[in-house]
Structure formats: structure tokens, C-alpha cells
Amino acid sequence: MGSLFRSEEMALYQLFLQSEAAYACVSELGELGLVQFRDLNPDVNAFQRKFVNEVRRCDEMERKLRYLEKEIKKDNIPMQDTGESPEAPQPREMIDLEATFEKLENELREVNQNAEALKRNYLELTELKHILRKTQVFFDEQDGRLTTTTESMTRALVTDEVRTAHYLGPVQLGFVAGVILREKLPAFERMLWRACRGNVFLRQAMIESHLEDPSSGDQVHKSVFIIFFQGDQLKIRVKKICEGFRATLYPCPEAPTDRREMAMGVMTRIEDLNTVLGQTEDHRRRVLVAAAKNLKNWFVKVRKIKAIYHTLNLFNLDVTQKCLIAECWVPALDIETIHLALRRGTERSGSSVPPILNRMQTYENPPTYNRTNKFTKAFQALIDAYGVATYREMNPAPYTIITFPFLFAVMFGDLGHGAVMALFGLWMIRKEKGLAAQKTDSEIWNIFFGGRYIIFLMGVFSMYTGLIYNDIFSKSLNIFGSHWQISYNKSTVISNKFLQLNPETADYTDTPYPFGMDPIWQVAGANKIIFQNAYKMKISIILGVIHMIFGVIMSYYNHTYFKNRLSLIYEFIPQMVFLLFLFFYMVLLMFIKWNRYSAKNYGSYNLP
Numbered sequence: 001m002g003s004l005f006r007s008e009e010m011a012l013y014q015l016f017l018q019s020e021a022a023y024a025c026v027s028e029l030g031e032l033g034l035v036q037f038r039d040l041n042p043d044v045n046a047f048q049r050k051f052v053n054e055v056r057r058c059d060e061m062e063r064k065l066r067y068l069e070k071e072i073k074k075d076n077i078p079m080q081d082t083g084e085s086p087e088a089p090q091p092r093e094m095i096d097l098e099a100t101f102e103k104l105e106n107e108l109r110e111v112n113q114n115a116e117a118l119k120r121n122y123l124e125l126t127e128l129k130h131i132l133r134k135t136q137v138f139f140d141e142q143d144g145r146l147t148t149t150t151e152s153m154t155r156a157l158v159t160d161e162v163r164t165a166h167y168l169g170p171v172q173l174g175f176v177a178g179v180i181l182r183e184k185l186p187a188f189e190r191m192l193w194r195a196c197r198g199n200v201f202l203r204q205a206m207i208e209s210h211l212e213d214p215s216s217g218d219q220v221h222k223s224v225f226i227i228f229f230q231g232d233q234l235k236i237r238v239k240k241i242c243e244g245f246r247a248t249l250y251p252c253p254e255a256p257t258d259r260r261e262m263a264m265g266v267m268t269r270i271e272d273l274n275t276v277l278g279q280t281e282d283h284r285r286r287v288l289v290a291a292a293k294n295l296k297n298w299f300v301k302v303r304k305i306k307a308i309y310h311t312l313n314l315f316n317l318d319v320t321q322k323c324l325i326a327e328c329w330v331p332a333l334d335i336e337t338i339h340l341a342l343r344r345g346t347e348r349s350g351s352s353v354p355p356i357l358n359r360m361q362t363y364e365n366p367p368t369y370n371r372t373n374k375f376t377k378a379f380q381a382l383i384d385a386y387g388v389a390t391y392r393e394m395n396p397a398p399y400t401i402i403t404f405p406f407l408f409a410v411m412f413g414d415l416g417h418g419a420v421m422a423l424f425g426l427w428m429i430r431k432e433k434g435l436a437a438q439k440t441d442s443e444i445w446n447i448f449f450g451g452r453y454i455i456f457l458m459g460v461f462s463m464y465t466g467l468i469y470n471d472i473f474s475k476s477l478n479i480f481g482s483h484w485q486i487s488y489n490k491s492t493v494i495s496n497k498f499l500q501l502n503p504e505t506a507d508y509t510d511t512p513y514p515f516g517m518d519p520i521w522q523v524a525g526a527n528k529i530i531f532q533n534a535y536k537m538k539i540s541i542i543l544g545v546i547h548m549i550f551g552v553i554m555s556y557y558n559h560t561y562f563k564n565r566l567s568l569i570y571e572f573i574p575q576m577v578f579l580l581f582l583f584f585y586m587v588l589l590m591f592i593k594w595n596r597y598s599a600k601n602y603g604s605y606n607l608p
Contacts, residue, residue, distance in 0.1 A: 006561075010331060011329070014357070014359075018322065025349075036329045062303070068288075072295065081437070089305060111287065118273060122274075131179065131252060132266065137205070177250060180248075191241055191245070199230070204224065205224050365390075370397065382404065404454070405458040411540075415463050418461070418463035425457075428449055467515065
């Protein structure tokens with residue numbers, strides 16, 4: 001129980017481990033979480049340590065697992081998490097894990113590459129299908145006015161050199177057809193008009209359905225276009241502009257029969273591709289579902305292996321290269337637990353040489369270790385967020401269990417909102433086993449769940465201060481009846497917004513309200529805020545000064561424990577004098593004013 005109020009007493013030990021048993025022993029110590037190893041190779045580069053290759057292998061396995069996790073989340077496949085922490089695998093099991101991850105990654109990458117190629121082929125066939133449909137409409141419209149269109153297009157599309165010559169006869173028009181992103185179409189049309197000097201004729205039509213980009217998987221909008229021109233120079237210029245705007249050109253036959261025949265072939269190939277794509281997606285999903293069952297456990301195993309080898313890199317090798325030497329800080333009360341863990345590790349490894357644990361004498365300042373449980377863990381984390389106490393100092397966490405929720409409630413005093421907060425905290429406490437098993441990456445939820453006991457206590461204290469303030473969802477409770485006699489009639493109370501309660505007159509019954517504030521203050525529209533804010537501010541000052549004095553008194557016990565007489569004389573005594581003669585004196589005046597002065601004797605003391 002004493003370790004709750006002060007950090008644990010720590011001891012420095014030297015540990016000798018046989019090389020074959022080092023991995024298993026460190027694994028057992030890691031499961032306990034009671035040992036802090038020192039780095040005995042501070043001048044050795046991280047890439048020159050003994051187990052750097054094993055750490056790299058773990059990094060590579062983590063990379064493959066992250067790739068699998070990304071693909072699983074992309075398909076919204078649930079990952080099973082039993083909440084159990086598997087043991088660290090043996091070193092020989094690393095080979096099996098590496099082979100499993102390598103096989104899964106290669107298979108998934110191959111499936112993804114095949115699926116992307118099939119989707120790209122499917123996209124090209126789909127675009128060609130729309131081109132054949134849309135261009136058929138364009139050609140059908142032109143067949144009705146073939147003669148006039150040919151003559152007008154011939155006159156419009158002649159180049160500057162041809163314009164100077166005599167027109168000798170009809171000219172054959174060329175065309176290209178393709179698809180382009182819909183947002184690029186206006187700029188594309190302007191560039192064609194300017195680069196070709198208006199000597200081209202563009203027809204375009206939107207593709208109503210969305211098309212999927214095989215590279216990114218995004219849905220895109222595209223349009224079909226056909227460009228008519230005359231001459232090879234314009235043809236080259238048009239194709240370069242299409243290439244610059246990343247428009248895709250497709251072959252389109254001139255004859256209607258050829259177009260119909262090509263469209264039928266395209267539809268047949270699209271149906272075959274749909275079948276193959278469906279089979280590919282099914283295979284990909286089967287691979288991901290099988291991986292999702294074990295992904296969480298794989299992550300834990302790989303990270304434990306990596307942590308073990310990272311810890312082994314902190315050790316020293318003796319001259320025989322058969323023994324590893326480590327130095328570690330251990331809580332003095334847990335030394336027997338450490339011995340048992342080392343014994344289990346030695347038995348697991350099959351070693352016949354037991355590890356040796358020797359206590360070392362040192363003048364170094366040990367690390368601070370505060371033992372916690374599921375209730376005190378959140379309060380200790382709250383304290384450590386502001387700063388970790390020095391070794392063997394008074395631990396503020398036990399006192400924070402009461403002071404933090406209560407000071408919060410002083411600011412957030414509401415019976416209704418406090419009840420909601422207390423019920424939410426109580427629900428998390430009652431369901432903590434099930435909620436802890438449902439591990440989530442939501443940072444906000446993890447903060448709420450980790451502080452469930454804090455939330456519950458804050459809600460309970462807020463309910464108490466809400467009763468003191470007589471405040472429930474910004475309304476009041478009339479439990480004991482009012483101790484004021486209002487001399488106004490009902491209409492005046494309802495209609496007069498500047499109504500004040502005067503304690504100097506016969507309105508007050510001279511008996512205080514049994515608990516908290518009198519509910520009559522809810523109808524005092526003019527001076528309600530002035531009175532309540534002054535009351536709450538004074539209460540906050542009183543509690544704050546008491547809290548500061550309590551903290552300074554705690555420092556007294558630290559100075560006496562460490563036998564620091566100078567700090568006791570030159571820190572503790574001046575701080576107490578300053579607090580008592582300034583702030584505590586102000587608090588004392590508040591109590592004197594509440595006790596000695598009232599509304600009836602206000603005038604006799606001539607107070608301002």
C-alpha cells in the first residue's frame with residue numbers, strides 16, 4: 001500500500017544469460033513489464049549491433065502486414081480480434097512467418113496486377129462500345145445531307161494553299177474518334193480551333209454512365225468525340241493535340257456494316273471480361289478474408305519479436321561469445337517474480353545453464369515506477385502528462401482521484417448533465433470487458449474508455465455540486481420549499497424583469513435553506529446572476545487556496561523524506577508564509593463577512 005503514495009523502490013541488477021536462452025528469457029520478462037534495461041552499447045551504431053539483421057527482417061514483415069491491412073480495409077473486410085495477446089514466437093518460427101507473408105504478398109500483388117490489366121482492357125472496350133454507338137448517330141445524321149455537307153466541309157477545310165487554287169472536284173474527308181475527360185473538353189475544343197485555324201469539325205456526346213479508372217479506382221466522366229479534317233498535316237496536328245490532352249483514340253470503320261460487326265465483337269469480349277473479372281475479384285476476396293482472420297495476431301507476434309531483438313541489442317557479449325550481459329532496473333518487491341520468469345525462459349529454451357542475477361551498487365538516480373491498476377491507471381497517466389515525479393517522491397495520483405473530479409464539478413455543477421456523464425461512465429465500467437475486446441483505432445474513443453473511472457467520478461461530483469447550486473439542466477429543484485416570503489403579487493413576479501429580493505425587509509425568514517441554494521433565486525431576474533456568480537467565484541477561490549496549501553504541505557513530506565533541510569527552510573516556509581498571509585487571509589475575510597455581516601446590520605457598519 002505504501003507504493004501507492006510513493007514510487008516503487010528500484011534496484012540495479014546485472015544479468016548473465018546464455019546465448020541460447022537469452023531470447024526466451026527476454027520474452028518472459030517482456031510479458032511481465034517490470035524490467036527496464038540499460039543500453040550497454042551507447043557508442044555502437046544501430047546498424048553495427050549483433051541482431052540488426054533480425055530487426056530488419058521484422059521491419060520487412062511489418063511492411064508486408066501493413067500492405068495486407070491496407071488491402072483488407074479497402075475491401076471493408078472485418079478483421080478478427082479476440083483480444084488475447086499471443087506469445088512471442090520462437091526464433092525458428094520467423095522463417096515460417098516470413099514465408100507465409102511473402103506468399104500472401106506475391107499472390108495479392110499478382111491478383112491486383114491481373115485485375116488492373118483486365119479493368120484497363122474492360123475500360124478500353126467500354127469506351128470503344130460508346131464510340132461505335134455515338135459515331136453511328138453522327139454518320140446517320142450526315143447521310144441525310146451528304147451532298148451539301150461534303151461541299152460545305154470541303155470549302156471550310158481547304159488549307160491556305162488550296163484556297164488560292166481553283167476548286168476541281170469533291171475532296172475526301174478524314175476523321176479520328178476517341179474519348180476525353182469531360183472537364184477537359186472545353187479547353188480541348190478551343191485548342192483545336194486555334195491550332196487548326198478553324199479547319200476542323202468537332203462533334204461530341206457525353207457518356208451517361210460513370211467509368212472506373214483502373215489505376216486509382218475513381219469514377220470518372222468522359223465524352224465521345226469525332227473530328228473531321230482534310231489533309232495529312234491537319235491529321236498530324238489533331239493527333240498531337242489529342243495526345244497532349246491525354247485523349248484516347250480508337251479505330252472506327254467508315255462503313256456501317258463494319259461498325260456493326262465490330263460492335264458485336266466488342267460486346268462479346270465485354271461479356272467474357274465481366275466473367276473473368278468476377279472470378280478475379282472472388283479469388284482476391286478469398287485471399288484477403290483468409291488473411292484477415294490472423295492479421296491482428298500476426299502484428300502482435302512480429303512486434304514482440306522485434307521488441308525482443310531490439311532489447312537484445314542493448315546487451316553486451318562476453319569474450320567467449322556464449323554469454324550475454326545485461327543491466328536492468330527492477331522493482332525491489334518483484335525480484336522473486338523476475339527469478340520465476342527467468343526460470344521459465346530457461347526451461348522453454350532447453351538450456352541447462354541457469355541465468356545469474358546479481359545486485360549492483362550504484363549512485364545513479366533510478367527511474368520512477370508507479371504501480372497502477374485499471375482504476376488508478378488513468379489518474380496516473382493524467383499526472384504523468386504534466387511531469388513524472390522524481391524517484392521516491394510523493395505520488396500525487398491518489399489525491400488526484402478525489403481533487404480532480406471535485407474541482408471539475410465545481411466548474412461544471414449541474415445535476416442533469418452530471419447524471420448523464422455518470423451514467424455514461426458507469427456503462428463503460430459495467431461493459432469494460434466486452435468494450436476492451438473490441439479494439440478500435442479511434443483515438444477519441446480510446447481516450448474516453450481509458451478514462452471511464454474519471455468520467456464516472458466527474459459525473460457523480462457534478463451531481464453533488466449541481467444539488468449545491470440547485471441546478472438541473474439550467475432549472476431549479478424545489479425540494480424543501482423556499483425560505484423567502486415574497487410580498488409581490490403573481491402578476492408582478494411574472495411580468496417584472498427587474499424584480500429584486502431584498503433580505504433587509506421581511507421577505508427573508510431568517511432561517512437558511514437546508515441544502516444548497518434557495519430556489520427562489522430563479523425568479524430574481526435582476527440580481528440572480530450577480531449573487532450566484534459572486535458566490536461561485538468565492539467558493540472557487542476558497543477551494544483553490546486550500547488545494548494550493550495542500551500541495552505545499554505535500555512538499556514538506558518530500559523534503560523531510562530526502563532530508564533536504566535547505567529546501568525545507570528556503571522553499572517550504574516562504575511558500576507557506578506567502579499563502580497564509582495573503583491568500584488564506586483573503587479566504588478568512590470571506591468567512592468573517594458571511595458570519596458577521598448580514599442585510600439587517602448592513603447600514604450599521606457603513607460598509608461600501
